[in-house]
Amino acid sequence: METILAQSVGSLNRPIISGLVKDIIHVPARVDLRERALHPGHMALLLDGFVSRHIDDHLGQRQVVALQIPGDFIDLCAPPPRQHEHDIATISTTRLALIDSHGLWEALGAHPDLTRKLWSIGLMEAAIHRQWIFRQGRLSARARLAHFLCEMNIRLLKIGQSNGHSFRLPLTQSDLSEICGLSSVHINRVLKDLREMSLCLFRFGRVDITDPIKLANLAQFDPHYLDPPHCLPFPSPHAKEF
Amino acid sequence: METILAQSVGSLNRPIISGLVKDIIHVPARVDLRERALHPGHMALLLDGFVSRHIDDHLGQRQVVALQIPGDFIDLCAPPPRQHEHDIATISTTRLALIDSHGLWEALGAHPDLTRKLWSIGLMEAAIHRQWIFRQGRLSARARLAHFLCEMNIRLLKIGQSNGHSFRLPLTQSDLSEICGLSSVHINRVLKDLREMSLCLFRFGRVDITDPIKLANLAQFDPHYLDPPHCLPFPSPHAKEF
DNA sequence: CGCCCTGTTGACTTACGTCAAAACTAGTGG
DNA sequence: CCACTAGTTTTGACGTAAGTCAACAGGGCG
Structure with a gap:
């Protein structure tokens, strides 16, 4: 996990995130993560496997809007009370690091590097x-x-x-x-x-x-x-x- | 400008951004903003008019990837050295507030509210x-x-x-x-x-x-x-x- | 006036969707 | 080892939504 974390947020910030990991879970393929693992206000780092974010139309036809690969954050700081506007599901079997997002927010104030890094991850996601x-x-x-x-x-x-x-x-x-x-x-x-x-x-x-x-x-x-x-x-x- | 700013970032943060506005410019319709107004490392708040962000294919066919309306930030904290991956142009005549993005970054450290607000603006943009x-x-x-x-x-x-x-x-x-x-x-x-x-x-x-x-x-x-x-x-x- | 940009409409083409059947693969259990 | 099933992949025949080309009409403006 540590190497993938270093790749995602940089070696400087690695220990900060590392300290906020509450649990590491294994999830089988084709599981809805909103129901099972990612409760509102939580976020996760994908360690292994593939995860899709998708929106279904009213016939159940699915449009994938993003495909997450190892090293990607899932629901980076998505605010809890906000109704989620898309679904999240595993595609293959995955390993996820669950992160204390409240703690993360606290950490941002003290670590401008980390803020900048996460910010730029968000920018790249938007670019994709x-x-x-x-x-x-x-x-x-x-x-x-x-x-x-x-x-x-x-x-x-x-x-x-x-x-x-x-x-x-x-x-x-x-x-x-x-x-x-x-x-x-x-x-x-x-x-x-x-x-x-x-x-x-x-x-x-x-x-x-x-x-x-x-x-x-x-x-x-x-x-x-x-x-x-x-x-x-x-x-x-x-x-x-x- | 002040009312639109308050709408965008909240009345609490309004004066902070307000103080970072370096200039207010008027731009005619159908102008490439990358060339004309938005130099790398700058950002802008759209006060009036419509702006498109788009990607052209190799025949020059254009795909608009976002349409900005008054109150939207344009190129919010986009890092200067990064080659831009899309173009920006006015659609109608517009009024833009040019913002000192370096100063903004400095301000973020002191204002967690502002950070949170801008962060959530970015999230909404991604949701769109x-x-x-x-x-x-x-x-x-x-x-x-x-x-x-x-x-x-x-x-x-x-x-x-x-x-x-x-x-x-x-x-x-x-x-x-x-x-x-x-x-x-x-x-x-x-x-x-x-x-x-x-x-x-x-x-x-x-x-x-x-x-x-x-x-x-x-x-x-x-x-x-x-x-x-x-x-x-x-x-x-x-x-x-x- | 004539020019350019936008909108409108018609005739025709085509890329992609839909439906359906068959082949192949993997997992399950007798 | 062989059914038996269920999920994929592959192919064919056919339908249709949307693209292309082209002509024309209207408005704004030099």
């Missing part, structure tokens, strides 16, 4: 959301799927779970359809296309990107929205390095 | 992003447009620029198409549909919602994602009321 809006709005089915796979490749690369062209992605084709806003039948056909174009291969919960450059090109994917701000939001007198 | 993803992914053209109009109605209502069924919305049909991820021709047809269904009327930059309930129903629109957290994220010893 915006790319997803772009994807759904302007890209063809092929490009959409390709764009998503490119994003996962980079995000997993950053946490050491991809080597740049091959990674585990424990999703069904139906999951992919709920992510990309397409029918699962069409996802199947698009996957076939990408395979036959020798761009990438998806099977058994694993992705092999045959031609990363062509795939990114098809997807109009520009990874810089995933770059962490190498210099932090605002210089602060309290912390020079980071 | 998620609804947009849902909209593009799961709704038909009709529902998408209806959903957007419902959202604008509520958001403008909250700042006193809608009476609940009628408001100014200075967008062209082409703007609407870039927001909803549809062609402008199709937007035209959908507007006609909504008009003929007696749900709402859009012309001359003005929206009249004839039947708010039916419209919201068609859009599967549930406004609670726009609710401000009535109790704040986390109780803080420094500020009881808010």
Whole structure:
């Protein structure tokens, strides 16, 4: 846990969060986290596995609005009384560190570094959301799927779970359809296309990107929205390095 | 400006931000704000008018990823060295309060209220992003447009620029198409549909919602994602009321 | 006046959805 | 080891929502 924490909030802030972890829990796949683990006012750090945040339409059709991978915070400081506007569920089996969010808020006052870091995590999350809006709005089915796979490749690369062209992605084709806003039948056909174009291969919960450059090109994917701000939001007198 | 500021950050925090305003500028419609007004490391409060945040595809087709209305912050604490991953432009003529973001960051340390408030503004922005993803992914053209109009109605209502069924919305049909991820021709047809269904009327930059309930129903629109957290994220010893 | 931008409409195309059947996989229990 | 089931994946046939192209109309403005 410590290494993943250091990756998420920086080695400086690691011990602070570490001290706020109340429990580490294991959750099976396909479990609603709102009901089971994440009570209002709590938050969690995803240590292992995949978690989806989604909104269902009135026929129960699901739209995934975010996919969380290890190292992501879930419901970072979401205010308790606020009715949640989306659902959260595990996709694979997961390991979660439950964090005392009240304690975290107290800690923020004393640690401007941590505030800045969590703030910028929120900013990146919003940037990812915006790319997803772009994807759904302007890209063809092929490009959409390709764009998503490119994003996962980079995000997993950053946490050491991809080597740049091959990674585990424990999703069904139906999951992919709920992510990309397409029918699962069409996802199947698009996957076939990408395979036959020798761009990438998806099977058994694993992705092999045959031609990363062509795939990114098809997807109009520009990874810089995933770059962490190498210099932090605002210089602060309290912390020079980071 | 003061009243709109109080609405955005609360009357308690109003004077703090007020003191950080470096300039108030007027910008004509259809101007790229990245080039003209918002230099890296600056941020702004939109006082008047409409601003779009958008991403262009490689053919120059535009996808609007957020629409800012008076009272919204633009580029809230976006870190200067980070390459921006989307563009910003005025839609109508606007009035902007330019804010010293370095000074703001300094102020955060001393004002936990303000931190909490700005944090929750960021959360709401992300919640709106998620609804947009849902909209593009799961709704038909009709529902998408209806959903957007419902959202604008509520958001403008909250700042006193809608009476609940009628408001100014200075967008062209082409703007609407870039927001909803549809062609402008199709937007035209959908507007006609909504008009003929007696749900709402859009012309001359003005929206009249004839039947708010039916419209919201068609859009599967549930406004609670726009609710401000009535109790704040986390109780803080420094500020009881808010 | 003529130009440009926006809106409107019609004819035609296409990308994607829907429905349905079959193949394949994995888990369960006899 | 073999049914038996349930969840995926794959394919085909067909329907439809939305895109594209193109023409025209109206308003604002030099």
